[in-house]
Amino acid sequence: MAPDEKKKNWLEYAPRTRAVRAGQVRTAEGEQSEPIFTTSSYVFDSAAQAAARFSGEEPGNIYSRFTNPTVRTFEQRLAALEGGERCVGTASGMVAILSTCMALLKSGDHIVSSRAIFGSTVLLFSNYLARFGVETTFVPLTELGAWEQAIRPNTRLLFLETPSNPLTEVMDIRALAQLAHQNNCWLVVDNCFCTPALQQPLALGADIVIHSATKYLDGQGRCVGGAVVGNQSLVGEQVYGFLRTAGPSMSPFNAWVFLKGLETLELRMQAHSQNAQALAAWLEQRPKVRRVHYPGLVSHPQHELAARQQKAPGGLLSFELEGGREQAWGFIDATELVSITANLGDTKTTITHPATTTHGRISAEARAAAGIGEGLIRIAAGLEDVDDLKRDLQRGFDTLD
Ligand SMILES: *Cc1c(COP(=O)(O)O)cnc(C)c1O
Numbered sequence: 364m365a366p367d368e369k370k371k372n373w374l375e376y377a378p379r380t381r382a383v384r385a386g387q388v389r390t391a392e393g394e395q396s397e398p399i400f401t402t403s404s405y406v407f408d409s410a411a412q413a414a415a416r417f418s419g420e421e422p423g424n425i426y427s428r429f430t431n432p433t434v435r436t437f438e439q440r441l442a443a444l445e446g447g448e449r450c451v452g453t454a455s456g457m458v459a460i461l462s463t464c465m466a467l468l469k470s471g472d473h474i475v476s477s478r479a480i481f482g483s484t485v486l487l488f489s490n491y492l493a494r495f496g497v498e499t500t501f502v503p504l505t506e507l508g509a510w511e512q513a514i515r516p517n518t519r520l521l522f523l524e525t526p527s528n529p530l531t532e533v534m535d536i537r538a539l540a541q542l543a544h545q546n547n548c549w550l551v552v553d554n555c556f557c558t559p560a561l562q563q564p565l566a567l568g569a570d571i572v573i574h575s576a577t578k579y580l581d582g583q584g585r586c587v588g589g590a591v592v593g594n595q596s597l598v599g600e601q602v603y604g605f606l607r608t609a610g611p612s613m614s615p616f617n618a619w620v621f622l623k624g625l626e627t628l629e630l631r632m633q634a635h636s637q638n639a640q641a642l643a644a645w646l647e648q649r650p651k652v653r654r655v656h657y658p659g660l661v662s663h664p665q666h667e668l669a670a671r672q673q674k675a676p677g678g679l680l681s682f683e684l685e686g687g688r689e690q691a692w693g694f695i696d697a698t699e700l701v702s703i704t705a706n707l708g709d710t711k712t713t714i715t716h717p718a719t720t721t722h723g724r725i726s727a728e729a730r731a732a733a734g735i736g737e738g739l740i741r742i743a744a745g746l747e748d749v750d751d752l753k754r755d756l757q758r759g760f761d762t763l764d
Contacts, residue, residue, distance in 0.1 A: 642744055
C-alpha cells in the first residue's frame with residue numbers, strides 16, 4: 364500500500380503541506396498527480412460484498428452520489444486546511460448552504476443572519492426556507508447587540524460572511540461563536556472571501572464552514588462547486604446524510620479542478636491580497652473617490668479586528684465615486700483590461716457595479732440601508748501586474764474629468 368494510504372494526522376503538518384498532499388490516495392499505477400475517477404458506480408467482488416456494502420457493514424464505494432475517490436480527495440484536503448473533521452463537496456456554494464439548512468433545521472426553527480450576505484442566500488432564506496416554516500431575521504453584520512436581540516427560543520443557527528461583499532465589513536467570529544453557543548445555536552460561517560489560507564472560522568469557535576468553491580478554491584473561474592466543513596456528527600452524518608439522499612453532489616471533474624486549486628491557494632491568496640492592498644491605497648489617493656472599503660486600510664472601521672482575525676486582508680475591495688450610476692457605469696466601461704463580471708476569486712481582475720447587478724434585485728431603500736450606493740464600484744483583484752491594473756483604472760478616472 365502506498366504510504367499516503369496510511370492515515371496521516373494532517374494537522375501535524377503545516378498548511379502549505381496539507382494543501383499539496385492531504386487526501387491523496389495513490390492507485391496501483393503510482394501516479395504522481397491525482398486521477399479523476401469518472402465512474403458513476405463501483406463493482407463488487409461478490410453478491411455478498413455488495414450486500415455488506417449496502418448494509419453499511421463494510422465501508423467502501425457504492426455509487427458516486429454517495430462517494431467518489433476524487434471528490435473524497437478534495438474533501439479531505441479542504442477539511443485538513445480548515446481544521447475540520449469532515450468536509451462534504453457539493454454541486455455549488457448555494458446547495459452547500461441549502462444542504463446545511465435541510466440537514467440541521469426543521470419547520471418552526473429560526474435563523475439569525477447577517478444582512479450583508481450573498482444575494483442568492485438572502486433569497487434562499489427569505490423566499491424558500493420561509494415557505495417550509497423556517498424564518499430568518501436579518502441583522503447588521505457588525506452589531507453584536509443586534510444579533511443578541513434577534514435570538515429567540517427557537518433560533519438554531521447564526522449565519523454570516525466576513526468580510527462582507529461588497530463593503531468588506533468584518534465581524535468578530537469568536538464573539539459570535541460565544542453568543543451562538545450561549546443560546547444553543549450553531550454558528551455557520553461562509554468563508555468564501557478569505558478561504559482557509561487567510562481565516563479559519565472553526566478554530567475561532569464556528570461550528571460549520573461553508574464554501575463556494577467556485578471562487579478562490581478554484582481560483583481560475585472554471586467550475587461551479589461548494590463544500591461544507593465541520594465535525595463528524597454535524598457534517599459527516601447530518602449534512603452528508605442529506606446530500607447522499609437528495610443528490611446535489613460534486614462532480615469528480617470539478618472536484619479535481621478544486622483540489623488542484625487548493626495546492627496553490629495560499630500563494631494566490633497572498634498575491635490577491637497584495638494587489639488589492641496596493642489598489643486600495645492608490646484609490647484612496649484619487650480625487651473623485653469618496654471612500655475606499657478595504658480591511659487592509661487603516662481607515663477601515665474594523666482594520667484591527669481584521670488584522671487579528673485574518674492572515675491578510677483578502678482580494679476584495681470597493682470604492683465610492685463622486686457621482687451616481689452614470690459616472691460609475693462610464694468608469695467601468697472605460698476600462699480595457701479588467702473583466703466586467705460579477706464573479707470573483709479569479710486570476711483575472713473583475714469589476715462590478717453592485718447596485719445594478721449583484722444587489723439589483725433588492726429595493727432601493729434596502730440598498731441604501733445596506734450602504735450600497737449608485738457610485739459604488741467593486742473590484743476583485745486578480746493576479747495581473749498591479750501597475751497595469753492602475754493604468755486601466757486610470758482610464759475610468761479620465762472619464763470623470
Ligand atoms: C458565490 C457565492 C455563493 C454561492 O456560490 P455558488 O457556487 O455560486 O453557488 C455563496 N456565498 C458567497 C459569499 C458567494 O460569493
